[in-house]
Structure formats: structure tokens, C-alpha cells
Amino acid sequence: MTFLKGAKRFLVVSAVAYILLKALFLSGLATEYVQQVVLYALVMIIASLGLNVIYGYTGQFSLGHAAFYGIGAYVSACLTHAFAVDSVYAFLPILLFGGLFSGLIGYLIGVPILKLRDDFLAIATLGFGMLVRVLLDNSDKVADVVGGSRGFIGIPRITNLELVFVVLVFLVVVTRNLIFSKYGLFWQCIKDDELASTAFGIDTGRMKSMAFTYGCFLAGVAGGLYAHLYTFLHPSNFDLLKSIDFLVIVIVGGMGSITGTIFAGLLWVGFIEGLRIALPSGILELRWVFIPIFLIILMMLRPYGLFAQKESRFLGIDKT
């Protein structure tokens, strides 16, 4: 299978990582809380990977990524509620549907707004994010179960290590192959110079829309996993700060680096949750004081991120 061949090393590495994690979980060394955090970090990686495709590879700046994450979460949670699903296998099509729905919304919103240039695109996606937030806050007027601003409760807990791991590995390989394909090359061309890409005959509108849709699909899948991990959804989980979270992961990991996103996702979630354990709650509030400073300093010193365009060899992408 050529699909998997190039990523052989990655598959081996992730199999080893899976065995290590499973051993850690079973041995009881990792508490319930730590297990939850590990799964959450993997979910964040999937969503950030989506933003990396949109922003890191294609250069389309989005401040509304959390909205697509939220759409995926709410749609899949509604479906598990409607069909009373509680097994992993029955959940898989729902997860896929949540992702596809998110991607569809991304496509529909992307067709018009991707014409906009960087900072106007940022405002438009920010506006879309706020619009989704308002709609979620008022969602209980349409269907009471969604809960509106009270939050969506009673979602079954389906997400487990195996599910997250398989989905993550699969999506990383798909993303890697896409980036490796001609489409990935077109995306990176557009990021470097949109005008020149048009001159080469690249259909920039279609390519941008494709990258945006795919990125939103990843966010939607991650949202579905998130909903069935924490079993509670609230519109405030999907606001601007969440989008900033994804942005920080992409930038810390480096624009246009899958490896970077994976490591940055683990580091970032570990760092935030570690602070929660290590620091008393009074100091914890300081974290949103330091995160922006960190972001500003990063922009001054390494505007393209720490590992920009560097890939670890285990993904099998040869960059020259």
C-alpha cells in the first residue's frame, strides 16, 4: 500500500508510543486525570493539525478555528444523543459525519471569505466564530437538549485511548500524504506568493478552499472526540481563546510542520495542565497574562515558529 509505505517509520514510532501509553495507563502510574489530559492533548493535536494546514501550509490566517471544532463537537454529540449510541464502532460514522459537517460549513463559509486578504480574513473568521458562539448560546431555543448557554450535558463517554490514537495516526498519515501530493505543493506555493501561483496556473481559489475545508474537517473530528471525552459542552469552550490556543500550538510547533504540531500540542497541553497542578489557583489566573507575552516575544524572535518547515525523519517527508 503506497498510502502507508512512506509513513512506515511513523507507524512504528506511534505503535511504540501507543504501547508505552497503554502500559502507563494500565499500570496505574497515570491517574484518571493524567489519562484524561493525555487524550485531550491528542485531540488538540488533531485540531491544530487542521489549523496548520490552513495557516501553516496555505497561509490563510483563521481566528475562528474553534468555531469549527465546536460545530463538530455539537453535531456529533447531538447525533449520539439522537441515536443513543454508546459503542466505539457505532460512534465512528458519527465522528466522521461531525467532521464532514464541519468541513461542509467550512467550505460554504470559505468560498466567499477566502477571497479576502490576510487581516480581513482574520476579522471575517473572527466574526464567524462569534456568530457561531451566539448561535450556540441560543441553541436551546431550537432544541432544548443542546442546552444553549447552560451547556450540553449527558453526552456518553466514548473516546478512549485506542480511538484517539487510531484516528490521530490515520489523520496524520492522510495529512502527510496530502502535503506530499501536488495539492500540498500548490498550498505551499500559495502561501509563498499567491500572485505568482496564479501565474503558474494554480487555481488558487479552489486550492485555498480545499485546504480550508480539510482543516475544518480535522477540527470537526477533533471536536467530536472532545465532546465524548469530557461529556459536557459549553459555548464558552469554543470562543476566541480556544482559537488562540490552536494558534499558539501551530506557531510554537512551527508553520508548516506536522512534527512540530504534534510536539507542540503535547508540550502546550502538558504545560497548561502542569501549571494547574503545580501552582495554586491564585497564580493560575496569571497564565493568560504570560501566554500573550510569550506570543509577542515569539513573534519578535521567531515569527514562523520554533520548528518552521522542519520535519522529523520519522514522517518520511524529505525536505531539502
Added chain:
Amino acid sequence: MEVLGYLLQQLVNGLQLGAIYALIALGYTMVYGVLRLINFAHGDIFMFGSFVAYYLIAKWQMPLSLVFVITMAATALLGLVVEKVAYKPLRGAPRISLLITAVGVSLFLEYFLSLDSMFTPNYIAFPRPFDVVAYDLSLVAITNIQLIIFSVTAASLFLLYLLVYRSKYGRAMRAVAHNQETASLVGINVDAVISFTFAVGTALAGLGGILYGFAYPQINVFMGIMPGIKSFIAAVLGGIGLVHGAVLGGLVIGVSEVFVSAFLSSTLRDGVIFVILLLVLLFRPNGFFGKRREKV
């Protein structure tokens, strides 16, 4: 007649909100003109202005004229510091880096000022230094606060017009907005002009903060987010970079927001504003007044 009266009353209320949005939008549009940067932190500087005015009025019982002067000076100072510390090192960097920095500055101001040792995250009642008087004009009633807001906004617009179109500094600003490199070639100190523009824009945001406190006397460190974004939308609506566009956009956004709250549902009003933004970006991305006109 009653319906007409209600309609007119909502229009006056909308213009009151719109006049404040216009003041904030002016800062966005001026900064965008000279720096091509969406200053995300502008809404937070507006919030800072409200808090400074609150301290001056509630804690030190300053006379109103001094409140205006000191608040505007304080926000201008904050604007200058933000520009020097955060934006200036990035001159010539990719625009997105600048934008991310601006988002960072905005979050920093919000969360730093929400610390208990600063302004605290609580809602604070803003003291009005005078009593509210409503003048009944048969169809509509106008309060003295609305009169103050309208006259202060009109006066500052007039002064801004003189500054931008009738003074040497204004000519330098317009030159920098037109082309930074050429402006520096003919001997304009571009950095000084950018700093000056920031100071003027953020002083207007401070003015907006005081007036907002008078009109909606409850302030909070996160209060700048929504007015900030809506004012930016106002600036885009009128055509970003244009002074009169920002004012018209502000009034339109303010009136439509109040109308949506009055006739539809107050929970939907933010949603409607963003629908307006998306429609404007799609169909008139250059705003009402296009882009071929002279910019600031």
C-alpha cells in the same frame, strides 16, 4: 404616532451608541491608514479609558474638564507605549506576525488588568458626575447625556478634520498613509508620524471610554472586546482608512444594533452585526465610500 415615537426614540438611542462606536472606529481607521495594522488592542485601550475616568471621578473627585484631559492623555500614553514596545520592533515583518502581536497585546491588557491588584475582573458601577435629565420633545425624549455625547463627538470630529486636512501634521499623516517610503524620502519622519497617529487615535478611544461610562454606567475589564470589534466593523463598513467612513459606519452599526435589540431579540444583536460584516466584506469589501478616495 406612538409607533413613530418609539421608532424615533430607538433611533436616538442607536445614534448615542453609534457616536461612541464612531469615536473608537476613528482610531482603528487612522492606525490602519498609516500602519496597515488592525490594532486589536484598541478596544482594550477604550476600556482603559473608562477605568481611568472611573478612578478620577470616584476616587479623586476631579472636575469634569480635568477628567477628559487626563483620561485622553493616559490612553494616548498607553497607545504610545504599546506602539513602541510591541509594534515598532516588527516594522517590516509579515503582516500576520503584526496581527498576532496585536491579538497578544489585547489579551495581555485584558488579563493583566483583570488581576485583583489591578482593576479586578468585577463589574464596577461608573459614577456619573451629574444627574440625568431628560428633555421631552413631544415625540422623543433626549437626555443630557445624549446631548453631551453628540456634542463631544461632533466637536472632536471637527477638530480631527482640521488636524488631518488643514494642518502640517495631517498632511504628513496623509503622506505616510499614501506611501511610507516616498514620505520618508521627502523628509517626513515616518516613525514620529506613526506614533502621533497612535496617540491621536487612542486619545479618541479614551474619549469614547468616558462617554461609554456615562451612557452605560457599568464597566468591566472585558467590556472593550465587543465595542472594539464592532467599531472595527464600523470602520470596514465605511471604508477602512477614511475618517468620514468610520463615523458613518459607527452610526450605522450603533443604530442597527439598537434596532435589532428593540425589534428582534437582544441576544441576537451581536450575531446580526457579524452577518452585516460578512455581507459587507463579500459585496463591498472597500466599504461605502470605496477606496479611490484620499485616505488617512
